[in-house]
Amino acid sequence: MDLEFVRKQFPALDKEFVFMDNAGGSQVLSRVANKITDYLINSNVQLGASYKVSVEAGEKLINATDMVADYINASDSREVVIGPSSTMLFRILSISLSHQWKEGDEVIVSNSDHEANVSCWTDLEDKGIVIKIWKINPQTFEFEIEDLKALFSDRTNLVAMVHTSNVLGTINPIEEICSIVHKAGALFCVDGVAYAPHRLVDVQKWNVDFYVFSWYKVYGPHLAVMFGKLHLLQNMKGINHYFIKDDDVPYKFQPGNYNFELTYSLTGITDYLNAFYEHHYPDYPLKNNREKYQKCFELISIHEEKLSAVLLSYLNTNSKIRVIGKTDADYKKRVPTISFVHQDLKSSDIVLQVDKFNIGIRFGDFYAKKLIGDLDLNDKDGVVRVSLAHYNSLDEVNDLIKALKSILVD
Numbered sequence: 018m019d020l021e022f023v024r025k026q027f028p029a030l031d032k033e034f035v036f037m038d039n040a041g042g043s044q045v046l047s048r049v050a051n052k053i054t055d056y057l058i059n060s061n062v063q064l065g066a067s068y069k070v071s072v073e074a075g076e077k078l079i080n081a082t083d084m085v086a087d088y089i090n091a092s093d094s095r096e097v098v099i100g101p102s103s104t105m106l107f108r109i110l111s112i113s114l115s116h117q118w119k120e121g122d123e124v125i126v127s128n129s130d131h132e133a134n135v136s137c138w139t140d141l142e143d144k145g146i147v148i149k150i151w152k153i154n155p156q157t158f159e160f161e162i163e164d165l166k167a168l169f170s171d172r173t174n175l176v177a178m179v180h181t182s183n184v185l186g187t188i189n190p191i192e193e194i195c196s197i198v199h200k201a202g203a204l205f206c207v208d209g210v211a212y213a214p215h216r217l218v219d220v221q222k223w224n225v226d227f228y229v230f231s232w233y234k235v236y237g238p239h240l241a242v243m244f245g246k247l248h249l250l251q252n253m254k255g256i257n258h259y260f261i262k263d264d265d266v267p268y269k270f271q272p273g274n275y276n277f278e279l280t281y282s283l284t285g286i287t288d289y290l291n292a293f294y295e296h297h298y299p300d301y302p303l304k305n306n307r308e309k310y311q312k313c314f315e316l317i318s319i320h321e322e323k324l325s326a327v328l329l330s331y332l333n334t335n336s337k338i339r340v341i342g343k344t345d346a347d348y349k350k351r352v353p354t355i356s357f358v359h360q361d362l363k364s365s366d367i368v369l370q371v372d373k374f375n376i377g378i379r380f381g382d383f384y385a386k387k388l389i390g391d392l393d394l395n396d397k398d399g400v401v402r403v404s405l406a407h408y409n410s411l412d413e414v415n416d417l418i419k420a421l422k423s424i425l426v427d
């Protein structure tokens with residue numbers, strides 16, 4: 018991967034600052050910022066009118082949502098629900114879906130999720146929905162399928178889980194889990210927020226029922242998307258006005274509409290991936306966009322694995338450090354979101370000292386409240402999290418290691 022080419026696409030990276038809090042929010046592509054400006058200057062009218070500018074603005078947004086559908090491999094652009102944040106989209110989903118549920122019906126949530134895909138379900142206890150929790154093995158940080166199977170009953174309506182934990186960085190085998198969930202007669206709702214910045218999303222391959230992620234972690238603006246299988250969305254009650262028809266999908270889940278300039282700007286992300294592909298494979302012109310994106314993410318994964326390997330090899334050799342997650346860098350198993358704790362120091366002490374080196378990392382529970390509680394890490398102020406993106410360099414990782422070495426004596 019040509020890192021110089023990549024870094025040039027992100028104007029914020031010109032600063033003398035190392036961004037390693039990317040799972041909190043990535044830097045934005047200049048293409049995305051330019052598209053926001055373009056929409057506001059050239060297309061900022063009410064949609065649905067008969068005049069030219071309104072028609073053109075409408076077309077821009079149809080193209081953008083079609084692009085999103087293709088990007089995530091949805092079979093129909095009506096399966097794409099746009100919303101302000103993943104938290105809000107999960108909430109809309111839980112409100113809409115639970116209209117069909119009865120007291121005593123059950124939902125399984127995981128203990129390694131961000132609360133976005135937990136609270137929206139656990140709050141349904143007020144309506145008599147029974148919540149069960151699938152917990153990771155605290156030694157291996159892995160989910161065990163047998164534990165999930167033991168939680169199923171004939172009242173299980175839905176399993177909610179994270180594709181990649183924003184603390185552990187582990188990639189959960191959601192395709193396999195999805196088929197088990199379906200065999201048990203339940204729906205599967207996946208949080209892809211910490212996965213989508215690193216790998217290509219493929220909702221049809223995985224066969225998930227709902228999949229949600231946030232564009233501000235995928236080099237875009239503060240906006241999120243929910244995929245839902247069309248028949249499920251059509252059969253659910255929406256949250257829009259009473260006169261919005263049931264088959265008006267996705268509008269019935271987008272009250273007050275979605276943000277137009279930000280939605281349009283998402284095409285800047287796919288423009289980037291197309292340019293990335295052409296730059297790296299000038300002699301292999303592919304026609305299919307998703308095949309190109311897949312090639313891009315392969316290069317991205319390999320680069321990320323190199324970064325992870327260097328950081329993990331330092332963390333693994335310091336006897337006072339415990340990595341909270343997988344200790345090997347294999348890109349098939351993890352993304353470069355790497356958390357650790359120190360035997361003697363609080364996570365906050367470490368991060369506040371790293372701040373002085375102009376390197377942005379972070380401590381805390383990252384709203385993975387159940388995980389940090391179950392691992393007994395609240396007294397440590399949570400974990401230190403270093404979350405890398407493909408635009409980080411090996412030099413930056415080595416600078417971080419130098420900073421950590423000066424703070425943490427083995």
Ligand SMILES: Cc1ncc(COP(=O)(O)O)c(C=O)c1O
Nearest residue numbers: 102103104131133183210211231
């Ligand atoms: C794994 C995960 N899920 C959900 C969210 C919530 O996303 P949003 O801020 O778009 O609501 C986050 C945010 O950090 C996250 O890391």
